[in-house]
Amino acid sequence: MAEVLVYVDHVDGAVRKPTLELLTLARRVGEPVAVHLGAGADAAAATLAEYGAVKVLTADAAEFADYLVAPKVDALQAAFEAVSPVAVLVPSSAEGKEIAARLAVRIGSGIITDAVDLEAGDEGPVATQSVFAASYSTKSRVTKGTPVITVKPNSAAPEAAPAAGTVEQLAVSFGEKSTGTKVVSRTPRESTGRPELTEAAIVVSGGRGVNGAENFSIIEALADSLGAAVGASRAAVDAGWYPHTNQVGQTGKSVSPQLYIAAGISGAIQHRAGMQTSKTIVAINKDAEAPIFDLVDYGIVGDLFEVVPQLTDEVKTRKG
Secondary structure: OOEEEEEOOEEOOEEOHHHHHHHHHHOOOOEEEEEEEOOOHHHHHHHHHHOOOOEEEEEOOHHHHHEOOHHHHHHHHHHHHHHOOOEEEEEOOHHHHHHHHHHHHHHOOOEEEEEEEEEOOOOOOEEEEEEOOOOEEEEEOOOOOOOEEEEOOOOOOOOOOOOOOEEEEOOOOOOHHHHOOEOOOOOOOOOOOOOOOOOOOEEEEEOHHHOOHHHHHHHHHHHHHHOOEEEEOHHHHHOOOOOHHHEEOOOOEOOOOOEEEEEOOOOOHHHHHHHOOOOEEEEEEOOOOOHHHHOOOEEEEOOHHHHHHHHHHHHHHHHO
């Protein structure tokens, strides 16, 4: 059976959920071969095998951490040449899309970004994308070379399918230009204890209607009661009420959770572009004419300062 390369997103060997989704999708079109770069391969191998990786190609070198994405592209290209896959799947993070784009140029192939589904086709893998702020869905396939496809988080439910997961060392030669940009410092992200925004199954976002940084505590309280991530609209971020790292929208992050709750967000097109593929959308807004209500599965016309605390209390009561 044809093989599919899957780039592994991990933190010191702890495999992140988007990779498990990629392995699940990869099995639809071939046998997944995982590419693990950096430390922690031994810890990751068991998880990768559990979710269907027939092989795990590993390479560990200082270049992966000391320089920007080019060394990782060198390694993924080496894996591509060793395997000759029918497709290469990469998570749709900022780094993942840069790696995918560089790889596609190097191997002379077409690229599809931000896919939300994948299926086998007579002439190669067919990817589904949400386009024009998720107003339409398109099905596309690459017509030149081996498809390089990035897939948005939460596009598929990870499904275990135990496979051999044979670990093999990957020989990598780094190009001269791959060490041209060095990482000189890192600042650890402050942990909130909440899920990563782009990977969360539930996201609670606040907008202009929150009316101040001090009021985001009620958004956080609802999120914490649900085990959710916290998002913010561009208006709230521009006002300095919440960090840009939590911005949802065209100029922020794209999310596709099972449940998205928008509180005090009018529904501008740039915000919709970042959350419209959510499976279930709930809006809370006192303006019954707000554009967000054209999009939602459930809408509550009311003051978020009254509705959100009641909703939080109800969630806590039911969980208790």
